[in-house]
Every structure is written in C-alpha cells, then in structure tokens.
Amino acid sequence: MELEHSAALDAETKIAEAPGDHKAELRLWLRLLATNTLIETEIRRRLRERFEVTLPRFDLMAQLERKPHGMTLGELSQRMMVTNGNVTGLVDRLLAEEIVTRRQQKSDRRSHIVSLTEKGRRQFARMAKEHEDWIAGMFGELSQNEFSTLTKLLGKLKTSVRGAIAQN
Amino acid sequence: MELEHSAALDAETKIAEAPGDHKAELRLWLRLLATNTLIETEIRRRLRERFEVTLPRFDLMAQLERKPHGMTLGELSQRMMVTNGNVTGLVDRLLAEEIVTRRQQKSDRRSHIVSLTEKGRRQFARMAKEHEDWIAGMFGELSQNEFSTLTKLLGKLKTSVRGAIAQN
DNA sequence: TGAAAATAGTTTAAGCCTAAACTAATTTTC
DNA sequence: GAAAATTAGTTTAGGCTTAAACTATTTTCA
Numbered sequence: 560m561e562l563e564h565s566a567a568l569d570a571e572t573k574i575a576e577a578p579g580d581h582k583a584e585l586r587l588w589l590r591l592l593a594t595n596t597l598i599e600t601e602i603r604r605r606l607r608e609r610f611e612v613t614l615p616r617f618d619l620m621a622q623l624e625r626k627p628h629g630m631t632l633g634e635l636s637q638r639m640m641v642t643n644g645n646v647t648g649l650v651d652r653l654l655a656e657e658i659v660t661r662r663q664q665k666s667d668r669r670s671h672i673v674s675l676t677e678k679g680r681r682q683f684a685r686m687a688k689e690h691e692d693w694i695a696g697m698f699g700e701l702s703q704n705e706f707s708t709l710t711k712l713l714g715k716l717k718t719s720v721r722g723a724i725a726q727n
Numbered sequence: 728m729e730l731e732h733s734a735a736l737d738a739e740t741k742i743a744e745a746p747g748d749h750k751a752e753l754r755l756w757l758r759l760l761a762t763n764t765l766i767e768t769e770i771r772r773r774l775r776e777r778f779e780v781t782l783p784r785f786d787l788m789a790q791l792e793r794k795p796h797g798m799t800l801g802e803l804s805q806r807m808m809v810t811n812g813n814v815t816g817l818v819d820r821l822l823a824e825e826i827v828t829r830r831q832q833k834s835d836r837r838s839h840i841v842s843l844t845e846k847g848r849r850q851f852a853r854m855a856k857e858h859e860d861w862i863a864g865m866f867g868e869l870s871q872n873e874f875s876t877l878t879k880l881l882g883k884l885k886t887s888v889r890g891a892i893a894q895n
Numbered sequence: 896t897g898a899a900a901a902t903a904g905t906t907t908a909a910g911c912c913t914a915a916a917c918t919a920a921t922t923t924t925c
Numbered sequence: 926g927a928a929a930a931t932t933a934g935t936t937t938a939g940g941c942t943t944a945a946a947c948t949a950t951t952t953t954c955a
Contacts, residue, residue, distance in 0.1 A: 580859070581859045581860065581862065581863035582859075583878075584859070584862050584863040584866050584874075585859055585862055585863075586878070587866065587874065587877065587878045587881070588766065588862045588866075590878065590881045590882065590885065591759070591762070591763055591766075591881055592763060592767070593808070593885060594759070594881055594884055594885045594888060595759060595760060595763040596808050597808075597885065597888050597889065597892070598756065598759075598888055599760070600808065601888075601891075601892050601895075603913090607913095607914090613940070614941095615940085615941065615942090631903075631904095632903075632904060632905095633902085633903060633904075636904095640761070640764050640765075640768070641941090641942070641943085642942070642943060642944080643903075643904060643905080644904085644905070644906075644907090644942080644943075644944085644945095645941070645942055645943075646904090647904065647905055647906085648905095648940085648941075648942085649940095649941085652940080667902095667903080667950075667951070668903095668949080668950060668951090669902070669903040669904065669949065669950045669951070670902090670903055670904080670950095671903080671904075691749045691750075691752070691753055692749065694749065694752050694753055694756045695749035695752040695753075696891045697887060697888045697891040697892070698755065698756075698884065698887060698888075699887060699890075699891060700883065700886065700890060701880075701883060701884060701887060705880055705883060706751070706752075706755065708876065708880060709755065709877070709881075709884065710751075710754070710755045710758065712869075712873055712876060712877045712880065713755070713758045713759055713762055713877075714758065715868065715869060715873060716762055716866065716869060716877065717758065717761060717762045717765065718868065719865060719866060719867060719868030719869060720762060720765050720766055720769075720865045720866075721765065722867075722868060723769075723864045723865040723867060724765070724769050724865075727769075771943090775943095775944090781910070781911080782911095783910085783911065783912090799933080799934095800933075800934060800935095801932085801933060801934075804934095809911090809912070809913085810912070810913060810914080811933075811934060811935080812912080812913075812914085812915095812934085812935070812936075812937090813911070813912055813913075814934090815934065815935055815936085816910085816911080816912085816935095817910095817911085820910080835920075835921070835932095835933080836919080836920060836921090836933095837919065837920045837921070837932070837933040837934065838920090838932090838933060838934080839933080839934075
C-alpha cells in the first residue's frame with residue numbers, strides 16, 4: 560500500500576483520470592491509511608518509551624476500564640476487533656503481570672470474565688491521561704470547524720464501509 | 728483502543744466535557760482507527776480469499792510496480808513505513824515465490840535493488856484492478872463533495888500529525 | 896430426552912513486525 | 926590515508942495476529 564505521495568505524483572495521477580478508474584478513491588484510502596499508521600506508530604513508540612507497554616495491552620486495558628464488572632473474552636475480542644485466539648494470548652500475558660484477573664462464570668462454564676486488578680487500574684489511569692494529551696497534540700492544527708467536519712465525515716465513511724462489507 | 732461507540736455513550740461523554748480534557752479528540756482518533764481497521768481487515772480477507780496473498784506482500788508489489796527499475800530495500804522500507812528487517816523478511820518470501828528479484832549494486836556493494844519479475848507484474852496487475860474496485864465500493868455512499876472535503880481534511884490532519892511528531 | 900447445532904474459548908502453525916545488536920561497506924574527518 | 930562515523934542490510938528474540946482445527950459446554954429441536 561502506498562503511504563506517501565509527492566505533490567508531483569498526485570498531479571500526474573489526476574491528469575491520468577479516465578472513466579472506470581478509481582484513482583481518487585484509492586488516493587483517499589492511502590491517505591487515510593498513512594495518517595492512521597503515522598499516529599499509531601508514534602503512539603506505540605511513546606507507550607513503550609514512557610510506560611513499557613504495547614498498544615494492544617493498552618487497548619485491552621482501556622476496554623476493561625470502562626466495565627468495572629469485567630467482560631468476557633468474546634466481548635473483548637469483538638470490541639478490540641481481533642480474533643478470540645489473539646485475546647487469549649494477550650490476557651495470558653497480562654495475567655502474568657497481574658494487570659488483569661480471569662474467572663470462570665458459574666452460570667456458563669465455557670465463559671470467563673476478565674477484569675482489571677487494582678494494579679491494572681492504577682497503571683491505566685496513569686497512562687490514559689498522557690495518551691489523551693498526545694492525541695490532542697497531534698490534532699492541534701485543525702480548527703474547531705475542520706475538527707467537527709472530519710468527525711462527521713469519518714462517521715459517514717464508516718457507515719458506508721460497513722454497508723459495503725455487509726453486502727458482500 | 729475503543730473501536731465503537733453507542734450513540735448513548737457518545738451523548739454521555741459530551742455532557743462530561745470539562746476543561747483540560749480531550750474526549751472529542753480521542754473520539755475522533757478512535758473513529759479514524761475503527762474505520763481504518765474495518766477497511767483493512769476486509770481488504771486482507773478479500774486478498775487472501777481471491778488471490779491467496781497477504782496485504783504486506785500486495786503493498787510491497789504495489790510499491791515496486793511504480794518503479795520499473797526497482798528500488799533499494801531501504802527505499803521500500805521508507806515507503807512502506809516499516810523497519811528494514813521487516814522488508815528483508817518480506818523480500819525473502821517473495822523471492823521464494825519468484826515474484827521479485829534482488830541484485831547487488833555494483834556502485835555500492837552494501838545496497839541491493841529489488842524489482843518485480845514478469846510473473847510478479849502480471850500477478851499484481853490482476854489484483855490491482857479488483858482492489859481498486861473494492862475500495863471504490865466501500866466509499867460509495869459519500870457524495871462527491873463529501874469525498875473531496877474528506878480528502879482535504881485528512882491531508883491537513885496528516886500535516887498536523889507530522890508536525891506534532893517532529894516537535895517531540 | 897437425546898442427537899445435532901451453536902457457542903466460548905484454546906491451541907497450533909505460520910506470517911508480520913519491532914527494537915536492538917550485528918556485519919560489511921562507504922564516507923567523513925583529521 | 927587511517928581512524929571514526931555513517932549507512933545498507935541482516936539476524937535475533939519476542940510479541941502480535943490470523944485461520945483453522947480443536948475441546949468443552951450449552952442450547953435447540955425433533
């Protein structure tokens with residue numbers, strides 16, 4: 560996937576536009592992807608540097624933080640948009656660090672509830688504050704108006720994508 | 728990272744807004760991330776299903792396709808926004824499938840040029856066409872106007888992010 | 896009620912990805 | 926021109942991620 564366009568290249572591709580091609584759509588996607596990668600890579604770097612934590616672990620903790628009573632592995636995997644097996648492994652590692660607990664449900668013995676420990680909650684709180692500031696800093700050059708328009712349009716795009724996926 | 732908000736939750740968090748917090752920025756980031764993940768996961772799925780290829784391999788081929796004379800490993804890793812070591816491994820696997828070639832530069836014996844083989848070019852052409860249609864299909868619900876506004880705003884955001892990263 | 900289907904989670908094999916340490920070659924600098 | 930620094934790429938160890946196959950349990954329904 561191309562992640563960066565020179566201005567010159569962008570101009571060229573515009574000229575090359577022809578019926579039946581979708582260069583503009585492709586360009587929008589590549590720009591979305593590049594922006595996302597840029598932010599994500601930097602957040603990973605800072606999380607590691609400041610807190611020696613990975614983004615997936617931070618993400619999992621963020622999910623649990625909003626559910627004081629915990630969450631099943633399946634619910635976690637849905638919210639994190641990853642597979643069950645992935646969550647199993649993450650939880651194993653976080654268990655070893657005593658960031659989370661896992662306990663079997665009495666009512667359904669297939670099911671397990673994962674929750675943050677007190678240590679996990681403390682650790683997450685410390686990280687979340689800075690994380691929020693990092694994000695805000697990266698969005699700093701957008702005006703209030705641009706900011707809310709972008710939020711709205713991304714909402715629309717998300718809906719459009721969901722539609723296209725559901726159809727298929 | 729939270730990937731989906733219910734409408735109810737969004738309303739709540741808006742009410743909770745207070746000076747010094749950045750919930751709105753966080754929400755925009757989560758929305759960008761979710762949209763990106765949604766698209767990327769579906770593209771990976773289709774590439775695997777239709778062509779038995781992974782997204783990183785497709786991405787690498789896409790880079791090479793635009794440079795008929797090939798590219799050094801370093802240039803590839805920059806454009807793909809991944810580490811050198813990552814590219815070394817990807818190229819090893821694509822070499823084994825005879826999708827690319829790698830040859831040492833005479834002028835600088837540390838440096839190696841990677842190029843698509845004829846087989847690689849043919850294979851990529853076949854995939855690229857469909858890939859473009861997939862993307863266009865996902866963006867279908869956006870009007871022309873929304874589409875170009877989103878492209879412009881993402882450009883701005885990208886610049887803003889680059890600025891924040893460079894500062895740090 | 897008991898067989899079949901569905902669900903929750905785990906395991907496995909393989910690929911992706913990174914940071915850090917490393918080798919080899921080239922460039923800089925004194 | 927030789928030591929030092931830089932550059933291109935590889936290797937290594939470990940975490941992340943997936944699809945597919947699997948186990949255990951619960952639900953469905955004939």
